[in-house]
Amino acid sequence: MINYLTTCLLLFVAHFSFSQCVDFDDDTYETCAGVPVTYNGDPSSLFFNIQESVDFNSGTLPTGWFVNGGATFTQPCGSGSDNTPYYWASTAGSGSPYINSNVYDFSSGGQVVFDMVYAVQGGASPCEGPDLSNEGVSLMYSIDNGQNWNEIVYYSPGGFELPSNPQTTGSAATGPTAYTTWSTFTVAIPQAAQTPNTMLRWEQLNSSGVCCDNWGVDNIHVETAVNGVNYVWSNGTTTLPMTVSSNVDTSYVLSVFDGNMSLMCTDTVFLNIDNSGFDNGVQVITDNFVSGQSTNLIIDAYNDGCPVQNGEVVVKLGSLLTYNSSTPPADIITTDSLIFNYSNLYKNSPHHVIEMNVSTDAAANIGDTVLLDALIYNTSGDINLVNNEKNYVFTVSSGPGSDIKRVYPKGDCDIGYVENDELITYTIRFQNDESGTVVDARIRESIDTNLDPASLKVVATSHELSSIDWINSTLVDFTFDSIMLPTQSQNELESVGYIVFEIDQQTGLSHGASFTNQAEVAFDAMSPQLTNEVVNTITDGSHAPIGDTLEVSAPSAYNWNGQLLTSSGVYTQLISLPDGCDSTAILSLTLDSDVGLDEVESSSVQIFPNPANNQVTVIGKEAATFRLLSASGQLILEQKIQAKHIIPLGGLSSGVYYVEVISSDETVRNKLIIEK
Numbered sequence: 001m002i003n004y005l006t007t008c009l010l011l012f013v014a015h016f017s018f019s020q021c022v023d024f025d026d027d028t029y030e031t032c033a034g035v036p037v038t039y040n041g042d043p044s045s046l047f048f049n050i051q052e053s054v055d056f057n058s059g060t061l062p063t064g065w066f067v068n069g070g071a072t073f074t075q076p077c078g079s080g081s082d083n084t085p086y087y088w089a090s091t092a093g094s095g096s097p098y099i100n101s102n103v104y105d106f107s108s109g110g111q112v113v114f115d116m117v118y119a120v121q122g123g124a125s126p127c128e129g130p131d132l133s134n135e136g137v138s139l140m141y142s143i144d145n146g147q148n149w150n151e152i153v154y155y156s157p158g159g160f161e162l163p164s165n166p167q168t169t170g171s172a173a174t175g176p177t178a179y180t181t182w183s184t185f186t187v188a189i190p191q192a193a194q195t196p197n198t199m200l201r202w203e204q205l206n207s208s209g210v211c212c213d214n215w216g217v218d219n220i221h222v223e224t225a226v227n228g229v230n231y232v233w234s235n236g237t238t239t240l241p242m243t244v245s246s247n248v249d250t251s252y253v254l255s256v257f258d259g260n261m262s263l264m265c266t267d268t269v270f271l272n273i274d275n276s277g278f279d280n281g282v283q284v285i286t287d288n289f290v291s292g293q294s295t296n297l298i299i300d301a302y303n304d305g306c307p308v309q310n311g312e313v314v315v316k317l318g319s320l321l322t323y324n325s326s327t328p329p330a331d332i333i334t335t336d337s338l339i340f341n342y343s344n345l346y347k348n349s350p351h352h353v354i355e356m357n358v359s360t361d362a363a364a365n366i367g368d369t370v371l372l373d374a375l376i377y378n379t380s381g382d383i384n385l386v387n388n389e390k391n392y393v394f395t396v397s398s399g400p401g402s403d404i405k406r407v408y409p410k411g412d413c414d415i416g417y418v419e420n421d422e423l424i425t426y427t428i429r430f431q432n433d434e435s436g437t438v439v440d441a442r443i444r445e446s447i448d449t450n451l452d453p454a455s456l457k458v459v460a461t462s463h464e465l466s467s468i469d470w471i472n473s474t475l476v477d478f479t480f481d482s483i484m485l486p487t488q489s490q491n492e493l494e495s496v497g498y499i500v501f502e503i504d505q506q507t508g509l510s511h512g513a514s515f516t517n518q519a520e521v522a523f524d525a526m527s528p529q530l531t532n533e534v535v536n537t538i539t540d541g542s543h544a545p546i547g548d549t550l551e552v553s554a555p556s557a558y559n560w561n562g563q564l565l566t567s568s569g570v571y572t573q574l575i576s577l578p579d580g581c582d583s584t585a586i587l588s589l590t591l592d593s594d595v596g597l598d599e600v601e602s603s604s605v606q607i608f609p610n611p612a613n614n615q616v617t618v619i620g621k622e623a624a625t626f627r628l629l630s631a632s633g634q635l636i637l638e639q640k641i642q643a644k645h646i647i648p649l650g651g652l653s654s655g656v657y658y659v660e661v662i663s664s665d666e667t668v669r670n671k672l673i674i675e676k
Contacts, residue, residue: 028270032306032346033247039254039269040241047256047264048111048223051104055219057084062102069097070126070210077127077214081115081182086218090126091207098203099217100146105196110189110224112139112200118157118179119214129180130157130213133172134206137215138165141193141200149201152190155179165205182218228259246271274347279305281387282313282376283460285429285498288397288404289370292362294324295400296493299354300460300500301376303345310343311378313352318371320364320396326356342376351460355493360396370394386423387459387502403521404429405531414580417539420509424451425459425502428519428531432485432495441485442522443478443499444471448515455504462497485523511540542631542655543581551588553666558589559606560670565589577673585671605661611673612649616659619644624663628672631656649674 031037054062059073070090080086089097104110116137119129130136136156140149154162159177189198200222207213231240234253244252250271256264281304286297303309315338317323323330323338332339342352360370372392379388393410408425411418418424426445432438447453453474458465466481478499488495505515514537522528552558557566565571571587605620618626618641626647628637636657637647654676661668 027267028272029348030272030274031348032308033273033275034245035306035308035346035349036243036245037271038241038243039252047226047229047258049226049258050221051110051224052102052222053220054101055082055084056087059085064102065100067097067099071097071099072126077119077123077216080216080218081117081184082219084218086115086216088126088214088216089204090214091204091210091212096203096205097207098201101200101220101222103145103197103199104222104224106189106194106198106224107196108225108227109194110222111186112189112220112222113184113186114202114220115182115184115218116155116179116202117182117216118155118173118177120176120180121157121173122175125211126214128212128214129173130204130207130215131171131173132157132206132208133166133168133170135204135208135213136165136172137202137204139187139200139202141190141198143193143195143198145197146199146201149203150192152187152193167206184219226258226264229264230257230259230261231255232257244271246273249273274306277305277381277383278303278307278309278346279384279387280309280311280345280376280379280382281384281459282374282390283425283427283500284372284374284390284392285427285460285462285496285500286372286394286406287429288399288401289321289360289364289394290399291360291364291366291396293400294357294359296496297356297358297372298462298496298498299340299356299374300498301342301345301352301354302460303347303349304459305347305383308344308346308349309378310345311341311376313340313342313354314338314373314375314377315340315354315356316373316375317358318369320361320368320370321372322359322361324357324359326354328354364396366396366398368396370396387425401429401532402431402433403519403529403531405517405519405534407517407534407536409536411536412539412581413543413577415514416534416536417543417579417581418536420505420513420538423502423504424515424536425500426517426519426534427498427500428521429496429498430521431488431497432523433488434523434526435487437487438483438485438523440524441480441483441497442528443480444520444522444528445476445478445501446518447474447476447503448517449474450506450509450513450515452504452506456501457503458499458501460498460500462499465499505538509538511538511542513538537579543579551590552669553590554605554668557591558587558668560587560589562608562610565591567591578675605668607659607661607670607672610670611675613675614648614650616647616649616672617644618647618661620661620668621663624661627660627662629658629660631658 029037056073072088074085076088087099091097119127121129121131123129133156136154138154139152141152142149151164154165156162156172158172159179202217232238232255233242251268253266253268255266258264281302283300284297287295289295299313299315301313316336330338331341340354345352375389379385382388390408406427409418409422410416428443463480463483465478467479469477471477483497485497486494514535516533516535518533519531520528568589568591573585607616607618622643624641626639626641629635652674654674657672657674659670659672
């Protein structure tokens with residue numbers, strides 16, 4: 001159900017009657033053509049009539065009001081809240097100063113709104129303020145014509161509210177407080193005072209004498225709740241809530257009338273139809289994968305556009321994962337896929353959420369790769385295909401997590417190589433592992449300077465997001481009020497919450513530029529907890545892992561990165577790089593014959609050192625051509641060499657290169673790693 005915020009124009013009618021309009025969440029809603037939208041609000045206790053307004057501008061009390069103790073109706077201690085006269089109280093000997101109202105019918109509830117101020121303690125008479133804890137003012141009510149009075153609220157000289165006068169004499173103020181400047185107070189009439197015969201009183205029960213402890217009130221509005229509120233929409237609907245649908249942008253005017261059909265307020269709400277096209281998306285939120293244990297994961301599918309979409313969500317589990325169950329259950333299970341049908345996805349509709357339980361192979365080791373793909377169809381006509389398919393790469397962990405941060409794409413190698421135009425998606429999964437229910441949750445994000453905060457877009461949440469608050473240009477809070485997360489021991493699935501947001505990189509980032517991200521999770525008043533940190537690094541492609549098979553023909557032997565090979569065959573070597581791009585190089589070697597070491601050393605081509613720094617030495621052919629190529633195959637260097645030749649590499653950057661030594665009887669190819 002969608003709520004909308006309308007701020008009504010206040011219209012004064014006879015007898016100073018007025019009302020505030022219904023509070024809605026928003027006054028504009030964007031949806032799809034033909035999709036019903038409900039404008040809803042809670043009208044209870046929101047509409048009031050002013051029964052009486054008292055401002056003392058005439059310098060006298062209105063009829064039916066009376067005071068006790070000294071009273072002045074001018075401006076004896078500075079300007080009033082609106083620069084007009086006000087009621088100013090002083091004591092009368094041992095008496096208590098107070099001001100008493102008329103009798104009102106609060107049978108349906110109501111409120112009182114007023115301005116009040118205390119003089120500053122230590123000032124000159126008649127502007128000397130209360131300081132002791134029992135010298136404040138009580139707002140009181142009586143339902144028996146003033147024979148008995150009951151406190152509603154007590155305003156301490158210290159500048160704060162209490163349920164009642166504490167009747168203690170300790171010092172509560174030593175100079176200016178929150179109450180020593182004019183302030184407006186709004187107080188609801190308590191249930192016990194909601195009678196047809198209720199009076200109000202502002203009273204100071206204790207003071208230090210006629211000289212001191214002065215205070216004042218002004219602009220008192222006594223308001224009673226309106227009965228029989230009537231709603232009239234411009235389309236003829238006379239109910240609240242109102243449900244409408246449209247194929248075009250439409251505005252609706254709400255008029256609110258009291259029981260006598262006197263207009264209290266009007267405002268306009270808008271229904272905007274989205275014609276930009278549909279945008280399906282899918283996200284996976286998961287706990288850690290642990291060898292031999294089950295893991296809960298969530299597939300969150302949605303349509304961030306129009307028109308309404310029906311289709312399939314497909315989940316493919318890697319070889320280390322076994323499907324156990326899901327809610328809802330899979331509609332189709334094939335040898336490699338789980339297929340879930342969805343329907344009626346559109347902009348602002350509930351997401352299609354699948355809760356799934358899988359098991360990780362008991363033979364998996366910590367650090368092993370776990371693969372999981374998620375796809376959403378129908379994609380024909382989708383305005384953005386980037387978020388339709390996600391190919392996740394996870395690693396086996398030592399244990400389950402609580403507050404987990406993930407990035408998509410994870411990127412290659414330990415430092416997460418990604419291209420400089422890829423959209424970055426962050427997921428924060430948080431879980432209540434405390435001892436009691438979490439009422440409110442806050443997620444704080446510090447946006448890396450290599451990311452564009454203006455592009456941030458929330459695409460999925462587990463619960464309704466209450467607010468997004470930017471603390472500064474790179475610090476943002478995501479707030480979940482009343483999230484009510486049960487403890488993990490009470491309900492494993494329901495104890496989890498999540499938020500997923502997309503963000504663009506800053507433009508023009510060069511190879512090696514990186515951005516990190518870590519979230520802060522705070523539950524209620526507890527200390528915030530940090531998630532793990534994720535990192536991505538921009539690549540120009542030169543980081544690509546070794547994956548080609550090198551085919552080499554040699555007459556008798558071959559020296560491969562220090563490994564002397566004397567027979568034909570396929571060989572592998574593990575290549576370790578400092579950025580975590582470890583990979584396996586493969587060599588397919590063909591030798592004319594098997595010979596001894598002395599012949600190998602005199603006929604084979606040796607290239608060393610490998611990895612190299614500023615130079616490399618080539619030993620082998622009497623006359624040959626040396627060629628150096630980039631990882632993408634671009635020729636960088638070519639020169640003639642002799643039996644032993646030193647090739648300078650000073651102008652080259654770190655990375656993976658290819659070397660060719662071409663002679664009349666063979667061509668030797670190898671990979672060369674340069675480390676600076």
